[in-house]
Amino acid sequence: MSAPAGSPHPAASARIPPKFGGAAASGPTASTDPSPAPHQQNGPAQNQMQVPSGYGIHQNYVSPSGHYSQGPGKMTSLPLDSQCDDYYSGLYTVPTQNVIPPSTTNQQPGAQQMYGRGPPAPHIVGSTPGSFQGAAPSASHLHTSASQSYSSFVNHYNSPAMYSTNSSVASQGFPSTCGHYAMSTVSNAVYPSASYPSLPAGDPYGQMFTSPNTPAIRPVKDHSFSGQKTAASHPSLLPPPPPSSQQHHQPQSLSGYNAVSWSPSGLPQANDSLIRNHAGSLNMSSSNPASIVADSSSYPVTQNVHSSKSSPVVSTGVSGVSSSRIPPTANHPVEPTASVTTQPSDLLQQKGMQYGEYVNNQASSAPTPLSSTSDDEEEEEEDEEAGVDSSSTTSSASPVPNSYDALEGGSYPDMLSSSTSSPAPEPAPDPDPATAPAPAVPQPSKLAKPFGYGYPILQPGYQNAAAPLSSGGQPSGQVYSGFQQYPQYPSVNQLSSSLGGLSLQSSPQPESLRPVNLTQERNILPTTPVWAPVPNLSLDLKKLNCSPDSFRCTLTNIPQTQALLNKAKLPLGLLLHPFRDLTQLPVITSNTIVRCRSCRTYINPFVSFIDQRRWKCNLCYRVNDVPEEFMYNPLTRSYGEPHKRPEVQNSTVEFIASSDYMLRPPQPAVYLFVLDVSHNAVEAGYLTILCQSLLENLDKLPGDSRTRIGFVTFDSTIHFYNLQEGLSQPQMLIVSDIDDVFLPTPDSLLVNLHESKELIKDLLNALPNMFTNTRETHSALGPALQAAFKLMSPTGGRVSVFQTQLPSLGAGLLQSREDPNQRSSTKVVQHLGPATDFYKKLALDCSGQQTAVDLFLLSSQYSDLASLACISKYSAGCIYYYPSFHYTHNPSQAEKLQKDLKRYLTRKIGFEAVMRIRCTKGLSMHTFHGNFFVRSTDLLSLANINPDAGFAVQLSIEESLTDTSLVCFQTALLYTSSKGERRIRVHTLCLPVVSSLADVYAGVDVQASICLLANMAVDRSVSSSLSDARDALVNAVVDSLSAYGSTVSNFQHSALIAPNSLKLFPLYVLALLKQKAFRTGTSTRLDDRVYAMCQIKSQPLVHLMKMIHPNLYRIDRLTDEGAIHVNDRVVPQPPLQKLSAEKLTREGAFLMDCGSVFYIWVGKGCENSFIEDVLGYPNFASVPQKMTHLPELDTLSSERTRSFITWLRDGRPLSPVLHVVKDESPAKTEFFQHLIEDRTEAAFSYYEFLLHVQQQICK
């Protein structure tokens, strides 16, 4: 304190200098201004002095600032105050800063500490090293980074509230303090902006956001400014120190800054660079006084401090600009100074570092450097994500800087002048002078309407920014700015589309349109896996577009009108895999999730920014404001680049939702297991496997400390288990009244997993043997489910039901409906629908209580899956079916159950989810496929969401899309993570619109089309009949090919012509017709058929395609040719074989990948070397009938085979079971039924099918 006191004196003397200091702060920037230069120099010098001299001094300075703030009231007295300031400031600041009061008290020296600590606490300390600068950067970080950072900021701010106030005050102060300060104020503004976002709470910040936000842009500037400010403040306070030398010192201290130089000349440069950076981010053009103003506002912060107290009036004036919390402003200044002072050397160095970083960043546009200082986890994530942006930032930054420099210069000078002119904090006068140097400055400050300023300023910046982007991808440039610029865009599209094929081929027609004569082409199947077609978009958009793994459309070129779509005879729809496991997912925490105000679309990469402040929704075309918080880019830590925010750079993002998105606390993870323990179940022996899996994975169950778990078993009665903590052993409670089920002890049946872990383990160990001697054969599934529903109602969660037979008691009992003699009937397949609506209604009730029911059906007999499946279908559960399950007699099923359970228990899970799908105006969705309850015409209610769930949506074109060239689809999945976080995962897909039929055909995604058709066929077979569905499938091929033949291709009907993009269509449809779900003539158990249908409805595309059309590889001659390297392993890539017995040779061995099952078929004449090296048996005869594992042999071919199989397995959630099938073994029918190109007794071969189609077309 004494030191500060000492300093105050100097400060007093230096009072003017302080202003100068402020000026100086600006001064460096202002260096451009000659007149102020001296002052500035002094300022810097002072700053330097302060820095070197010691934070103590700084503190003094700070305190003075505080005084000033207080001073404001005493405008004139400032100098005097300055001395007193330390004390006063402390006092004043205290009062002003509601939150910070203590800090203020500390003030002076303490104040600094306070600031350093107090405000941001950790953040400030860590990040703020550079006082304001630090804070600003941190703020920026915060913005960018997730909420956490924000929160921290918020904290800062809160205390900071002062900040915000300061900023506001500053603005107010500005007016009083003047333009110079305006510069600083801007920085403050920046803070606020940064902080604001974090401060969602509606603190003053909120206001700040709303109006003055533009200043927010300055965060970067702030940093620089802050540095300057600190310096300035110091200088002002510290005036005494030798100017020049001090200046030099500063440079040194600041060296981090720009090594370039703090020398007088150097300073300006440094500032310039900094400014540029900032400017770049801010887009603050020199031209725009506003920017200056903003700056000034930031300055004002410092000054504000002064002014704030000094004159409420002033504050009011300013207040218009900002929230008017003068006190906070005072705090702000204090904080920066304080922080600076507190960690003088460190701070300076840090500042320097930061500055340097900034400079580098901005200059080089490397966003991350700063991040290191204060990044939160989220920030880091963002940074990672953002990494891409760096180049763009630089480019954008560069243009701005110039103007900015000029501005800064102006501002600085202003500052100087103002400071010089009025050492006293008199705001008004100062601004004016400031204005003189920088004409705009005063007004802007006065106006304090950041927005207004922001617009002009930002726009230029924005354009600049956009330009670079566009340059990257030629058309893209248009894209961005130009979404709206339809005229251009379409032309581009058309160009590209007409040039099509994207120049893959020299031929005028795109590759996808190359006509293929299906009957002539013998090897229709490519030897490499089929990839999703890439939408014909500009490079930039392509890069931004959603991954086809999560979001696919059956037509990658959307027809303009429904008439065109009808002509094409192709299904239009989306296939979604929204909750897929992602390795890289931008997670965004922010207070305001930017959404269209009319259609509630989340901001996405395909919106267009009209200018810096407005964006146009790409779905409903409404023009929305860009919220202030959004102006700050956390990745680049720059302001004014909303188009570079992660939300706008990634088409798949996840938001951490604020509390607005939940009206009750997020539910805990609750798991209930409902287990069949009738005689049948005990015989099958699944309990052993389940309990073992559960014991192994108990700790891996997704959840947090609130996770709850419960068990219910049932046969003809229902058994509950009391696992309440404190019991010595699990208590079994039997309820035999199944007509009116009640919960014996509602509170202790679902227990905390962690508290009752021992009891749970005891129960799991005991369960498999508890019912070994049961003679109960009945199964009261319905009542057990009712009990489960009652148990889960209060919380919601997941119910896992294990059932092994037909329910035979109580509500929901079922009769056997299958007539085994009808299994291979070619005519009518009945009973595909449920026999009772009991399960459907119960499922709806469960869905309403956010409970999902997952069904594991392990039965050897008919169990009416068609009825039972309803319980999962409408509650968004999933269905597993293990026909003929027996733990010893059917080891492959047992192994499958084991693996499935492992995945099931440990995979991600989202609770109480809803998914909304939006699409561009003109398109409309009808008919959803998947497991869910449709709650509204575009809203799916999902009690649970798991990563293995896929969905399909059918679309129609209601209005002509002639006035748009792009359509977008967006799915937003709002869910509660197992950790109790409310999150929103958003996927956005953008597709071009085309007007010609040829283009429509060129863009067909044949796999997506097949999957959608399969879904539609399932619906049809349930609502109408199986034969109807089969006819519809054949007609889909006939119609589309004939439509193509008659409209697009020039060939006559003599040949069956398909565009290249559709060449696999008939093959896949044939595969569908031979799929278990739709096949006729082959003996198919009803449950198998229904299960296949359930899978078609709920599987994501990648899995479904494997199921429909398996991949066949020859594996007895694997070579390293074309092999890929994965994790040090060489993975051979054998070519795909078509699914025909003609490809199978007795001398070979083949691997068939059916998605959930692998078959290895070993030919009779297979070389012994393969059998020996890979299978581990001396010859073919000695290979056992049932073999499910490949031995780990130390031979090259074994290694290759295993690495190939491992590679195939790695890509999917369920680890497939391997079957080695010997030629001649009875199991080979299993294998041969997948050879869909071959003729069977009841079905066409591929060639016959083609002839049939051709015949139909010619009809």
Add this chain to the structure above:
Amino acid sequence: MAFTFAAFCYMLTLVLCASLIFFVIWHIIAFDELRTDFKNPIDQGNPARARERLKNIERICCLLRKVSRCPPSGCVGGRGALSPQLVVPEYSIHGLFCLMFLCAAEWVTLGLNIPLLFYHLWRYFHRPADGSEVMYDAVSIMNADILNYCQKESWCKLAFYLLSFFYYLYSMVYTLVSF
């Protein structure tokens, strides 16, 4: 001027037709209510809202069903087992029309009503294949195409009933006056 059986038929149908119009209007309102949903995701994400919405859909579908059997399981709220059923009364009233016109030998009027009668019969027996008594199914009603279909159906019926109302009125007067 004679009060014949045909005139009586027309007078009765006039009254009943008004009730049919009321039923159809109720349908239209119900479907509109189903279609309207708040776009506010904050609301959507609210589990309580989810429940409410679900109940609402179920209630409406339940009202539309031909047999009044409310979900027996865990059905919260006191929806009685005798909630009004609109579909069956409507169909039976319309069937009564046809029967009466048949008896009254009003062939033209009968001819006008026959198509709708067959449609009703088809609709009644061509239910969702799940063996339940559900005519408007809560799980599929929200699919846009089904909802659109139901709405269109209701509007068409409304138009038909309105026209026939005036036709009955005219016919009644005509039969009363013609003898």
